[in-house]
Amino acid sequence: MNEMTTRTAFEARLRRIGDERYHDRHPFHTLLHSGGCNINQVRAWVVNRYYYQSRIPMKDAAFLSRVEDPTLRRSWRSRIEDHDGTDTREGGIARWLKLASAVGLDPDYVASARGVLPATRFAVDAYVRYVRDEPMLKAVASSLTELFAPKIHADRIAGLLEHYDFASPEAISYFRHRLDEAPKDVKFGLGWVLDHAVTQADQDAAAEALTFKTDVLWAQLDALYSAYVAPGRIPPGAWQPGEGLA
């Protein structure tokens, strides 16, 4: 194959990983987006997904800490700003806490990360460490689940607005903003991976990293489903319905 064909085939390989393993295929999301969750299942999702959100800027800082090239650092830094905010712009974490308020949770409780499922912590912490410790190519490639995010965010916005009383435009502003932010990030990340994954071994490593990341996302939903949907066994110490209400 010539160089362009290889690049196209490699991108197709990455996209296939999303088709097969991205967490839009998980039944918890079907339940959530179709209005099948009760309020406590929505709250459990908000409590646990907060932990993931809260670790994303730490993950991106771990990445920045390894980058020698100021241009790459500058491009990547906007991800931290998108989540943490700036003096003039609210960030994604603050928006997530608005969602927490909208579903009746005390945002301070959610921000404390008490009650987060241990399995959520283990999965998310594994992701932060992966980006800190693995080769740069794998660190960048692990972010490419954002390739598959726009559809799930669009489905979520529509599903939440249609099915749940709490879902005002303010409550779900996190997702609307991600629809604007994610495309620039993923365009940059995908271009970087396609440019740097030159050998077959590089491409295998990038595919492995993206697969790892789909596991991180899937494991969070499995844990949520197990604890709060079926069999509905909440592990010792994790959030119980009724806790952390505003």
Next chain:
Amino acid sequence: MNEMTTRTAFEARLRRIGDERYHDRHPFHTLLHSGGCNINQVRAWVVNRYYYQSRIPMKDAAFLSRVEDPTLRRSWRSRIEDHDGTDTREGGIARWLKLASAVGLDPDYVASARGVLPATRFAVDAYVRYVRDEPMLKAVASSLTELFAPKIHADRIAGLLEHYDFASPEAISYFRHRLDEAPKDVKFGLGWVLDHAVTQADQDAAAEALTFKTDVLWAQLDALYSAYVAPGRIPPGAWQPGEGLA
């Protein structure tokens, strides 16, 4: 309280964590020990629990790598030998692979750790990193789940022998040996923690470490239950019944 009372109360606090959160209380173990598992559920447990076993000597090596005192290193080193074996003595990992053969799995497949649930990896890897990165007191305290292990091993030996055709004395020799090995380890570890957890903050840290470890064990069984019992949804890429057979 005088010093002895404090020590006794602290030990009672640690034991209470086991009473409330140790994984002998998890329904997967009830199922396993009562003969309620089908052969594929037993195999899934063998595949996944192998990953935990395989990381224990790595965890203990991470601990050794931090210890300055040769006497403490010498005491702790037997844990690695117990799992990895010596020139004249079989280790726990080899015994676990005998269990794998007994349940019809290819021991090379099990040893490859392919098919291990991502949630198992995340939990176990979190434990290895905890022992590598956290203060020494917490690293030692996290091993104290062994306080609660003899009962679960005795129940397991009796339950497996009574209910499953594969359960020969050879097949379950791992557990018999743990009954001999664990008491010396835990006597040493408990004594060390009681000696070194002097302040209230120390005791809180040790209790937190033991709680963390109970989460590591519980999360593994939750993931196993979710994938292979109920709802029985196997995550992408994880072991499927029929795979890895001898």
